[in-house]
Amino acid sequence: MLDQGVKQIRLFGRLDMKSTLLIDSSFSAALTSGDPRILLDISAVDFMASIGIRLLVIGAKTVAGRGGQLVLFGAQPNVAKTLKMTGIELIIPIFDQAEDAISRLKEI
Amino acid sequence: MPIDFEDAANEIRHIKISGRLDVLGSGEIDAKFAALAATEKRHLVVDLTAVSFLASIGIRSIISNAKAQQQRGGKMVLFVGENLAVAKTLEMTGIDTLVPMFKDISAAEKAVFE
Numbered sequence: 001m002l003d004q005g006v007k008q009i010r011l012f013g014r015l016d017m018k019s020t021l022l023i024d025s026s027f028s029a030a031l032t033s034g035d036p037r038i039l040l041d042i043s044a045v046d047f048m049a050s051i052g053i054r055l056l057v058i059g060a061k062t063v064a065g066r067g068g069q070l071v072l073f074g075a076q077p078n079v080a081k082t083l084k085m086t087g088i089e090l091i092i093p094i095f096d097q098a099e100d101a102i103s104r105l106k107e108i
Numbered sequence: 109m110p111i112d113f114e115d116a117a118n119e120i121r122h123i124k125i126s127g128r129l130d131v132l133g134s135g136e137i138d139a140k141f142a143a144l145a146a147t148e149k150r151h152l153v154v155d156l157t158a159v160s161f162l163a164s165i166g167i168r169s170i171i172s173n174a175k176a177q178q179q180r181g182g183k184m185v186l187f188v189g190e191n192l193a194v195a196k197t198l199e200m201t202g203i204d205t206l207v208p209m210f211k212d213i214s215a216a217e218k219a220v221f222e
Contacts, residue, residue, distance in 0.1 A: 054202030061205060086201065087168030090175055 006105050007034050010041040015052025024055065031059050036068020037105040039098065043074030048082045060092045069093070069108050073101040111137040113144050120151045120217055126158035129166025138169060145173035150182035151220040153213075157189035162197045174207040185209070187216040 009030050013019060031038060038059075045052070060070040073095040075083060083089050095101040110133060114122045123144050127133050145152060154170070156162070174184045186209040188195045195211070198204045210216035 050197070050200040054200060057202035058205055082164065085164035085168060087164075087171035090168070090171050091206070 005035045006037045006039050006102060008039040008041060010044065012044040014047040014049075015045055015055065016047060016049040017051050020049075020051045020055050027055065027059065028062070031062045031070075032066070036063045036066035037108055038063050038068060038070045039101050039105060040070055040072045041074055041098070042072050042079060043076070045079055046076055048079045053082070053086055053088060056088060056092060067108075069105060071095065071101045071104050073098050111140050111144070115149070118217070119149060120153055120220055121147055121149045122153050122155060124155040124158065126160075128161040128163070129159050129169065130161055130163040131165050133161075134163075134165045134169050141169055141173060142176070145177060145184065150177070150180070152177060152182065152184040153187050153216050153220055154184060155187045155189075156194050157187065157191050159191065159194050162194045167197070167201060167203055170203065170207060183220050183222070185216050185220045187213055189213070 007030070009027070011023070040059075056070070056072070063070050071093045072083075075094060080094070083094060093101070093104050095104065110125065110127045112124045114124075116122060121144065123141065125137060125141070159166070170186070177184045184207060186198065186204075186207055188198070188209055188211055190211065195209065198209050208219050210219065
């Protein structure tokens with residue numbers, strides 16, 4: 001938990017089929033409890049497969065349904081490229097720096 | 109024709125896309141897709157049954173146009189018919205949870221009014 005109640009979650013490693021299935025329920029639990037303004041640190045994610053995108057899309061939808069917002073920050077170049085190519089950046093705000101991501105969340 | 113449309117009597121605009129929705133394919137149809145989706149009509153059914161390949165950039169086109177319609181108070185749904193490859197891509201990426209996807213055209217036409 002951060003100041004002002006925003007919740008921070010950090011993801012690591014590859015968001016491929018195996019890893020995503022492993023984290024699915026704890027990620028989901030983290031999104032459905034506490035502050036629905038979620039700061040998602042993806043700086044340590046080095047690979048994003050389709051299923052990783054799905055995790056983010058459904059996550060964003062879940063918190064939006066709770067009146068919150070999911071924002072991402074710190075994407076590595078290849079992950080940033082995937083997020084941009086697929087248009088995910090049109091629906092989930094993505095920032096380079098945590099500070100900008102937090103500012104966005106505080107607007108809610 | 110990689111993109112075509114038909115305005116039905118029931119106020120639905122059907123947009124049909126064929127071929128590959130990859131960088132080249134999306135480049136060819138993007139402007140027209142956006143223009144067709146920017147219609148004052150509020151009910152869009154996008155027919156992807158004849159799409160042979162849906163790449164990331166195709167997903168982006170879909171998201172972008174669906175979002176534009178939503179901001180206008182409209183609704184866009186996807187009709188995939190028996191196109192399992194496209195259906196799978198949309199399911200794998202979770203895009204089907206954002207832009208409803210249907211195998212049956214009548215279900216699609218009903219959903220677009222919800």
